[in-house]
Amino acid sequence: MDTVLEARGVVKKYRGQPVLDRVDLEVGRGEAVGLVGPNGAGKTTLIKVSLGLARRDGGRVLLNGLDPWREPRAREGVGVVFERPNLPSSMPVVEFLESAAAIIGSSPSRVDWAIRAAGLEGHEWKTFPQLSAGLKQRAAIAHALLGEPRFLVADEPTSNLDPLERREVLRLLARLNREHGLSLLVSSHVIVELLRVATRIYVLAGGRLAAEGSPEDLFRRAGLARLRTSNPSLAAELLRSLGFEAREDGLGVVVRVDGPLHRFYEALARLGREGVEVLGVDLVEPGVEEAMAG
Numbered sequence: 001m002d003t004v005l006e007a008r009g010v011v012k013k014y015r016g017q018p019v020l021d022r023v024d025l026e027v028g029r030g031e032a033v034g035l036v037g038p039n040g041a042g043k044t045t046l047i048k049v050s051l052g053l054a055r056r057d058g059g060r061v062l063l064n065g066l067d068p069w070r071e072p073r074a075r076e077g078v079g080v081v082f083e084r085p086n087l088p089s090s091m092p093v094v095e096f097l098e099s100a101a102a103i104i105g106s107s108p109s110r111v112d113w114a115i116r117a118a119g120l121e122g123h124e125w126k127t128f129p130q131l132s133a134g135l136k137q138r139a140a141i142a143h144a145l146l147g148e149p150r151f152l153v154a155d156e157p158t159s160n161l162d163p164l165e166r167r168e169v170l171r172l173l174a175r176l177n178r179e180h181g182l183s184l185l186v187s188s189h190v191i192v193e194l195l196r197v198a199t200r201i202y203v204l205a206g207g208r209l210a211a212e213g214s215p216e217d218l219f220r221r222a223g224l225a226r227l228r229t230s231n232p233s234l235a236a237e238l239l240r241s242l243g244f245e246a247r248e249d250g251l252g253v254v255v256r257v258d259g260p261l262h263r264f265y266e267a268l269a270r271l272g273r274e275g276v277e278v279l280g281v282d283l284v285e286p287g288v289e290e291a292m293a294g
């Protein structure tokens with residue numbers, strides 16, 4: 001496979017304590033990869049090491065075919081969006097983007113494109129503090145798009161957003177991957193968010209890789225998922241009426257998910273239409289479940 005990122009056996013320690021223990025991560029050209037794990041699992045550290053922004057204590061990393069720690073030009077064509085975007089507060093977003101584009105030698109038409117691609121139209125004359133959390137994240141994505149990246153890395157881009165904003169930002173990232181061919185690495189502590197964006201997901205738990213595979217693989221291997229919902233008894237009843245094996249277990253509703261994943265998605269949508277809010281979906285599998293607990 002033609003890869004933009006290949007990390008093998010990455011080890012990272014802080015004060016002698018391993019926070020990444022022989023972790024592999026690979027992103028193919030044009031691929032959308034998810035990285036999931038609870039807080040403190042090591043997602044940000046793995047992303048920093050992969051970009052050459054933190055030194056590794058072991059293993060190998062190739063970003064665009066180069067070791068990013070030794071050769072910063074490995075990061076050319078890579079756009080990065082962090083959890084808490086931080087843009088200047090004093091000027092309208094469009095002016096900030098124009099000055100950022102001028103610094104990197106990007107054309108003014110690229111600013112218009114980035115604003116459109118990030119879905120910021122109608123908000124470009126607002127200053128950063130005037131934007132909602134979701135629009136702030138879109139502004140950060142527009143900023144990352146100025147350099148015409150071929151690979152976009154988004155570290156927990158949804159963690160401070162409300163459910164609607166989360167969906168929109170993820171839809172935007174998925175569109176950048178599908179319609180514009182950007183390779184994508186996106187992290188989250190909620191697996192269900194990544195199911196529709198990523199075609200392959202790495203599950204990180206306690207600095208180790210707990211699982212890796214397509215969403216279908218992960219669900220098939222787990223066999224069971226636990227839904228946290230606003231109304232477990234109604235959720236279990238509706239799922240059973242749709243032909244699923246489902247029971248309440250005190251923590252939520254445990255449902256068998258070894259069939260086609262689209263049926264499960266449709267069932268989740270149906271719950272939503274019936275007024276049952278799905279707050280989270282965790283895979284029930286040793287290791288993976290632990291990783292999802294955050």
Ligand SMILES: Nc1ncnc2c1ncn2[C@@H]1O[C@H](COP(=O)(O)OP(=O)(O)OP(=O)(O)O)[C@@H](O)[C@H]1O
Pocket residue numbers: 014015019037038039040041042043044045046156189
């Ligand atoms: N600069 C640092 N110095 C010491 N320890 C650190 C440093 N950065 C991260 N850690 C520790 O490394 C572990 C992994 O942190 P990391 O931020 O990579 O996890 P994460 O999965 O991204 O979590 P979060 O969702 O909270 O961002 C944590 O135990 C964290 O406390």
